[in-house]
Amino acid sequence: EYRLTLREDNADLRLTETMTAQQLQMLRTGRLDLALIRPPMTASEFPFEILRKERLVALLPEAHPLAARDGLSISDLAGEPIIIPAKRARPYAYDLVMAYFASAGLVPRILQETTEKPAMLAMVAAGIGVALAPDWTETLSRAGVRFRPIRDVALDPEPAGAIIG
Secondary structure, eight states: EEEETTTTTTEEEOOOOOOOHHHHHHHHHHHSSOEEEEEEOOOOOOOOOEEEEOEEEEETTTTTTGGGGOHHHHHGGSSSEEEEOHHHHEEEHHHHHHHHHHHOOOOOOEEEEESHHHHHHHHTTTTEEEEEEEEGGGGGTTTTTTEEOOOOOOOOOOGGGGEEO
């Protein structure tokens, strides 16, 4: 938790870093007044404003044959060992990845679940598998990992979890 006190306005601003489900619970109990979250896949009880739509990217080991392409489709990842967000810790991200594969009529070959993006990047760099992630993960660039946009995601409507609200 980070704390900032603005003396002139007598305002107290505390920044709390936590996952979406915890933030929603904190909003319900009044422990938070505002949250930056990924909306749940179902209707939310809270009003929200879309701040940014994320693009989907594939994370590939640099020596992977698909890493040489400019862009990929979900179908290109059929049969690849997939590193996926852990369902228990990141249910929205997990469901979103599953929805992307389902939109192409595919079931991912899940090799490993991970909770945090740096661990996912490390596994991809080590050649353990490939992953799907939001485009902001490119800011975590890591040697041995190539980021390639996914161009044919055909979810209609796009799942709410693909939006940061």
